[in-house]
Amino acid sequence: MRTRVFLLISIAVAAVVFFGARMVNNDYVFFAGYTVLQFIVLATAWNILGGYTGYVNFGSAAFFAMGAYTTVFFHKAFPMPIPILIAIGGVVSGIVGLGMGYLTLRLRGAFFAIATLALAVVLQTLVVNWDYVGGSRGAYIIRPNEIAWIGPYIQYLFLLMLALVVMSITIARWIERSQLGYGFATIRDDELAAEASGVPTLRLKLVATTISGALMGMAGAPFPYYIGYLQPSSAFGLEYAVNSIAMPMIGGTTSWVGPLIGAILLGSLQQIATVTISSAVNLLIVGLLLVAFVIIAPNGIVGLVQSWVRRREK
Amino acid sequence: MAGALLEVAGLSKRFGGFVALDGIDLAVTAGERVGLIGPNGSGKSTLVNCICGTLTNETGTVRFNGEVVNGLLTHERTRRGMARSFQLPRPFATLTVAENLRVPLLYTVNARPGSSLSPAELDARCGELLQLVALAGKATKLPRDLTQVEMRKLELARAMAAEPKLLIADESMAGLSQSEVDDIVNLLIQLNERGITIILIEHIMRAVMKFSQRLVVLVSGKKIADGMPADVIRDPEVERAYLGQ
Numbered sequence: 001m002r003t004r005v006f007l008l009i010s011i012a013v014a015a016v017v018f019f020g021a022r023m024v025n026n027d028y029v030f031f032a033g034y035t036v037l038q039f040i041v042l043a044t045a046w047n048i049l050g051g052y053t054g055y056v057n058f059g060s061a062a063f064f065a066m067g068a069y070t071t072v073f074f075h076k077a078f079p080m081p082i083p084i085l086i087a088i089g090g091v092v093s094g095i096v097g098l099g100m101g102y103l104t105l106r107l108r109g110a111f112f113a114i115a116t117l118a119l120a121v122v123l124q125t126l127v128v129n130w131d132y133v134g135g136s137r138g139a140y141i142i143r144p145n146e147i148a149w150i151g152p153y154i155q156y157l158f159l160l161m162l163a164l165v166v167m168s169i170t171i172a173r174w175i176e177r178s179q180l181g182y183g184f185a186t187i188r189d190d191e192l193a194a195e196a197s198g199v200p201t202l203r204l205k206l207v208a209t210t211i212s213g214a215l216m217g218m219a220g221a222p223f224p225y226y227i228g229y230l231q232p233s234s235a236f237g238l239e240y241a242v243n244s245i246a247m248p249m250i251g252g253t254t255s256w257v258g259p260l261i262g263a264i265l266l267g268s269l270q271q272i273a274t275v276t277i278s279s280a281v282n283l284l285i286v287g288l289l290l291v292a293f294v295i296i297a298p299n300g301i302v303g304l305v306q307s308w309v310r311r312r313e314k
Numbered sequence: 315m316a317g318a319l320l321e322v323a324g325l326s327k328r329f330g331g332f333v334a335l336d337g338i339d340l341a342v343t344a345g346e347r348v349g350l351i352g353p354n355g356s357g358k359s360t361l362v363n364c365i366c367g368t369l370t371n372e373t374g375t376v377r378f379n380g381e382v383v384n385g386l387l388t389h390e391r392t393r394r395g396m397a398r399s400f401q402l403p404r405p406f407a408t409l410t411v412a413e414n415l416r417v418p419l420l421y422t423v424n425a426r427p428g429s430s431l432s433p434a435e436l437d438a439r440c441g442e443l444l445q446l447v448a449l450a451g452k453a454t455k456l457p458r459d460l461t462q463v464e465m466r467k468l469e470l471a472r473a474m475a476a477e478p479k480l481l482i483a484d485e486s487m488a489g490l491s492q493s494e495v496d497d498i499v500n501l502l503i504q505l506n507e508r509g510i511t512i513i514l515i516e517h518i519m520r521a522v523m524k525f526s527q528r529l530v531v532l533v534s535g536k537k538i539a540d541g542m543p544a545d546v547i548r549d550p551e552v553e554r555a556y557l558g559q
Contacts, residue, residue: 179420182409186417189406192368195388196398198422198476202387254408 003174010166018162022155030158034226036267037161038219042240043247043259044168045215048175049208050245051253054188055108059100059116060244062123063213065235066093067220072133072230075141082160082222089221090214096123097213101206108191124236138231141224157226161219168215172256175211184208216244239283243267246290252302261301318377319344319511320365320396320480325374327357327364327535334360336535338374342480342513347506349526349543350515353555357535358515359401362482366398367391379479393422397478401485401515403465405457411468412453415440418476439475447471447501463494470498474505481505482513487521495521523547531555 021029042060049055067089074080074088096119104115128136147156175181183204186194191201224230243266251262266289270282297304318341327335335357342348352358363369365376367388376383383391397418406414419436423429431439444450447467452460460468466486473481483502487495499521506512516522522529522543529546531539533555539546546552 179424182413182417182420185409186406189408190404192388193400193404193406193472194417195368196366196392196400197418197472198389198392198425199417200387200389200421 003170003177006173007166007170010170014162014166018159021158027152027154030152030154032271034154034158034161035271036264037158037165038223039243039247039267040165040260040263041161041168041219042216042244043251043263044165044172044256045212045219046244047248047253047256047259048172048184048215049212051248051258052175052181052184052188053205053208055205055208056113056245057116057209057212058113058241058245059118059120060216061236061238061240062116062120063093063096063216064220064223064240065127065232066096066123067217068223068230068235069127069133070217071221071224072139072141075224076132076139082157082225086160086164086218086221090218093217093220094210094214096217097209097211098206100213101209105202105205120236120241124232127236128232134230136232138229138234139224140229141227143225143228153225157222160222164215164218168218169256169260171211171215172259176256180204180207239286242283242286246286248300250289250293250300252300252304254299255302258300258302265301317344318342319346319379320513321375321377322361322365323375323377325361325364325371325376327360327369327371334535335364335371338532338535338537340530340537340540342511344479344511345506345509346511347503347525347527348511348513349522349529350513350532351517351519351522351529352532355534356532358532359484360535361532362398362484362513362515365482366396389421392418392476392478393425395477395479396482397473397476397480398482399466399469399473399484399486401488403457403469405460405465405468405472407457410454410456411449411460412440412444414457414468414472415443415475418472422476443471443475446474463490463497466490466498467501470501478510480511480513482515484515485517486514487516487518492520499525519547 021033042064046057046060049057070089070092071085074085100116100119104112107115127133133139143153145153147153150156150159175184183199186197186199187201187204194201227234247262247266248259250266251260252258266286269285273281273285293300320342322338322340325335325338338361350358360369364371367386378391378394378396383394406417416436419431419439424431441450444453447470449464449467449471452464457465457468470483470486487498495518502512502514502525514522514525526543528541529543530537531546531552538551538555539549
């Protein structure tokens with residue numbers, strides 16, 4: 001299937017989701033749905049670096065927060081429509097991603113993961129001490145109640161996030177099937193052999209950290225409008241880092257479908273748990289599921305299905 | 315030597331206090347078949363790694379096709395026409411056999427100026443290479459489904475896919491049976507007849523003697539002999555290194 005056809009189909013599916021949600025006529029559907037969609041973008045973005053090239057990023061929250069705080073900054077300094085803020089957030093986080101990639105080029109495995117974690121701590125410390133964006137007190141963003149054409153503002157945010165979902169999975173799928181995807185896979189499999197086959201591994205790693213970071217920043221940019229009050233501990237929350245890793249792992253990391261399935265499944269489960277049990281149970285669920293999957297199905301749901309299909313063929 | 319394809323001069327490499335290579339000089343003319351032998355730990359693979367850019371040598375120069383390649387990254391050297399196979403096969407485990415060959419086609423052949431293969435041409439090229447190493451039936455298999463000898467053939471085919479001027483085969487026959495060794499030697503000679511210069515690193519003397527037009531011997535990081543295979547193996551110094559006194 002060509003990328004253009006895929007894009008059209010995803011837009012159609014997204015339209016069905018949006019109008020389906022409107023039919024329910026309950027704002028809560030949009031509130032909960034927004035979070036799930038946001039996790040699809042985050043999981044897909046994480047997977048471009050973590051799944052395709054095999055570099056585990058523990059600092060997803062930092063990229064997300066960079067996007068969110070870019071919005072806070074411009075909301076105060078120079079108010080702009082959210083779509084533009086999303087683009088700016090993407091650029092800022094993309095640059096942070098490029099910088100992180102550049103500084104950690106020679107690190108592999110656990111050392112890379114630790115470096116990303118350190119990056120998150122450094123950036124959080126910077127934000128906490130930056131008074132203009134609220135510092136440790138946090139920042140309020142008063143969003144309008146309604147917006148023209150669409151109605152309730154939350155529906156507008158939902159629609160924006162839906163567009164980001166379409167964009168990110170289209171990018172992920174395109175990468176997978178392009179020359180870039182082959183290059184990423186060789187980095188994951190064997191960097192030495194990749195270099196010997198002519199793959200410029202250092203450059204491709206930078207491409208991966210930049211794309212991945214940019215998409216995470218874009219997912220974070222509308223967040224202040226969603227939450228209304230942004231503080232460092234919520235933007236840099238552990239749940240973003242953990243979920244961005246857990247969702248692709250549970251869904252399957254080798255294809256764009258994995259993070260999508262993982263995020264829908266885990267995201268919805270968390271929303272249901274928040275309402276029925278308590279919001280504190282969320283991370284427990286993620287943790288338990290992650291442990292279970294690592295043991296039972298290390299290649300995630302996609303891997304389970306693939307091996308089942310392969311067994312049927314034999 | 316003027317007109318040498320590969321020219322290594324005064325190359326040294328140390329790991330901490332251990333001198334792995336000590337002032338190696340080596341020139342290989344285009345079209346030649348050179349065998350490189352030496353006891354375990356004599357620095358053969360280290361030399362290959364320095365030539366290909368996987369390791370950086372402290373002193374000495376590596377000149378390839380008239381150009382000094384010191385400081386160039388491995389992939390840049392590959393694109394200039396240097397290819398190597400690894401001692402232990404290192405296939406891309408999550409890609410199919412055909413895709414393994416596609417990588418050097420996309421990243422090396424297509425990266426050269428004036429070359430752009432269409433998807434159909436890529437497929438055809440993969441098919442030819444698989445035919446050449448008799449793996450055509452396994453194109454869609456994953457490397458883990460291959461046998462040892464098939465894995466080594468894949469390793470060679472992947473190096474071949476980059477359309478090199480110089481191919482360095484690092485112990486591509488270790489652990490294979492006699493007939494399998496013959497298979498690979500014949501394959502290498504066939505490649506050489508197509509104009510590819512080949513350096514073969516090997517322990518199996520029968521294969522080395524059959525293959526090499528020239529034999530180079532490394533012992534503890536030093537080159538102790540370089541010449542006609544028949545003369546080299548009668549060299550007393552070489553005998554001493556291999557058999558002891």
